[in-house]
Amino acid sequence: MSAAADPTIPPSARRQATRERLFDAAMAVFVEDGVQGASVEAICARADFTRGAFYSNFDSKEQLFQALLEREFMRRARYVQSQAVAIEPRLREHGRQFTPEEAAGLIADFFIFEATLTDNDATAWFVLETEFLLLAMRDPALAPDYHQFMEGFYTDLAPVVEQVVAAAGRRFTLPVELAVPILGGLYHRALRNTALAGTEAPGGLGDLGADLASLLFALTDEIAPRG
Amino acid sequence: MSAAADPTIPPSARRQATRERLFDAAMAVFVEDGVQGASVEAICARADFTRGAFYSNFDSKEQLFQALLEREFMRRARYVQSQAVAIEPRLREHGRQFTPEEAAGLIADFFIFEATLTDNDATAWFVLETEFLLLAMRDPALAPDYHQFMEGFYTDLAPVVEQVVAAAGRRFTLPVELAVPILGGLYHRALRNTALAGTEAPGGLGDLGADLASLLFALTDEIAPRG
DNA sequence: CCATTACGATACAGTGATGTATCCAAACTC
DNA sequence: GAGTTTGGATACATCACTGTATCGTAATGG
Numbered sequence: 001m002s003a004a005a006d007p008t009i010p011p012s013a014r015r016q017a018t019r020e021r022l023f024d025a026a027m028a029v030f031v032e033d034g035v036q037g038a039s040v041e042a043i044c045a046r047a048d049f050t051r052g053a054f055y056s057n058f059d060s061k062e063q064l065f066q067a068l069l070e071r072e073f074m075r076r077a078r079y080v081q082s083q084a085v086a087i088e089p090r091l092r093e094h095g096r097q098f099t100p101e102e103a104a105g106l107i108a109d110f111f112i113f114e115a116t117l118t119d120n121d122a123t124a125w126f127v128l129e130t131e132f133l134l135l136a137m138r139d140p141a142l143a144p145d146y147h148q149f150m151e152g153f154y155t156d157l158a159p160v161v162e163q164v165v166a167a168a169g170r171r172f173t174l175p176v177e178l179a180v181p182i183l184g185g186l187y188h189r190a191l192r193n194t195a196l197a198g199t200e201a202p203g204g205l206g207d208l209g210a211d212l213a214s215l216l217f218a219l220t221d222e223i224a225p226r227g
Numbered sequence: 228m229s230a231a232a233d234p235t236i237p238p239s240a241r242r243q244a245t246r247e248r249l250f251d252a253a254m255a256v257f258v259e260d261g262v263q264g265a266s267v268e269a270i271c272a273r274a275d276f277t278r279g280a281f282y283s284n285f286d287s288k289e290q291l292f293q294a295l296l297e298r299e300f301m302r303r304a305r306y307v308q309s310q311a312v313a314i315e316p317r318l319r320e321h322g323r324q325f326t327p328e329e330a331a332g333l334i335a336d337f338f339i340f341e342a343t344l345t346d347n348d349a350t351a352w353f354v355l356e357t358e359f360l361l362l363a364m365r366d367p368a369l370a371p372d373y374h375q376f377m378e379g380f381y382t383d384l385a386p387v388v389e390q391v392v393a394a395a396g397r398r399f400t401l402p403v404e405l406a407v408p409i410l411g412g413l414y415h416r417a418l419r420n421t422a423l424a425g426t427e428a429p430g431g432l433g434d435l436g437a438d439l440a441s442l443l444f445a446l447t448d449e450i451a452p453r454g
Numbered sequence: 455c456c457a458t459t460a461c462g463a464t465a466c467a468g469t470g471a472t473g474t475a476t477c478c479a480a481a482c483t484c
Numbered sequence: 485g486a487g488t489t490t491g492g493a494t495a496c497a498t499c500a501c502t503g504t505a506t507c508g509t510a511a512t513g514g
Contacts, residue, residue: 034365036264037263039471040471049492056490057492123364127365134354137350138261143423147424173445174441174442182409185409186408189408189412197370215409217401239461242460266500266502277463277464278462278502281462283461287503455514456514457513461508461510461511466503467502467505469502469503473498474497475494475496479490479492481489483489484485484486484487
């Protein structure tokens, strides 16, 4: 029997703290060694615990990973939703109309900040997300979770993007449910290149704004000014 | 000392055959259990060998994986290049001009066939490629290999796509080096959804043609017929 | 045919990780 | 401040996997 995670009883502050420390340690170790490659021992060592603490809080490495993802997903979901309400006044208080380049810049910034929500390290989260994808593709039980997160992310993001685009006097010429993942694909590519290159590389996060601008321009047309 | 891979001495037919069997087995096991999760033992068992055969042919699981990737990359590089020369007469012998939908269908077919080059299983290769990405992001020594393959793939693909697009009386309104990876992103997304859903799902390989058509239309404009 | 080599099987020693059962200390309870 | 509970440390038994050293056999060639 495991005292690991009884959701009926709220965890004490002490317990909560050790869990957070284990989460942070696990995050780092998972990124470095992979979920499969990481040993429980290594995670505990990085968090300055022994395995006793681990097994007192979690049933297995996999369960820890799942809980960790939940934490990170929550952070991001909250972030997107906060942007959804924050963007409107920001656009309104902007005096003149945005240029398409500025709109693309806003979207690029959104993406980049989303990635750095944890650890201030864009590639760390990307690696973890890729690990999760891999697990989900193998384990049918996990697949819906992954799909749901992605779907939810883009669904929440769509109106934000649409507003920004509208603030630049444009609108998508294809369904926004298709357009937003396409923009996301470009971001994905930039993240990958950045992760591969360590820091700076062609097609890295630096060029994301420019590329997004080109794409955004192609995917939208001008709203008839009036009449 | 390992008799594993002396490139100076060409391997005997027997040796070649066992290597192929180990490759095929490794492919399956890697997809099922992941590269880290796969044991040498499991690979050998699936290939009906003992570990003796393995260590006689390879130094380590990692080296086997690298050799396996090389095999698969070669296949795909050959495929793209074969299409590059095969597409022109195919377009020419087609009587009338292609519609944008037909052009998108050609590109979708190209992508899908590329994925199924091995094992006739689109998702297997996708999983393996994702594993490689993960390894490359961790190991700076591998990063250039991954990047080079991707880069090379899209570089070779670009003229093919451009020809197909031209056969539909259109041309890209943004740099083709940007447009082709964007198309690839859509394909990537479809693959992911398919892998996650097992068989059929919204956004799966079935819808790829239609989505590609929409995107292709947005990224291109009509070539002035004449005059 | 016999000798030799190539190649895979077998056996073994070593290692690192896992999960559990038990113990000990600090933190609440009254 | 004694009793109780909570939470993490320690110690232990087990196991899967690894790599190597050796052996047996099937292919090869003269």
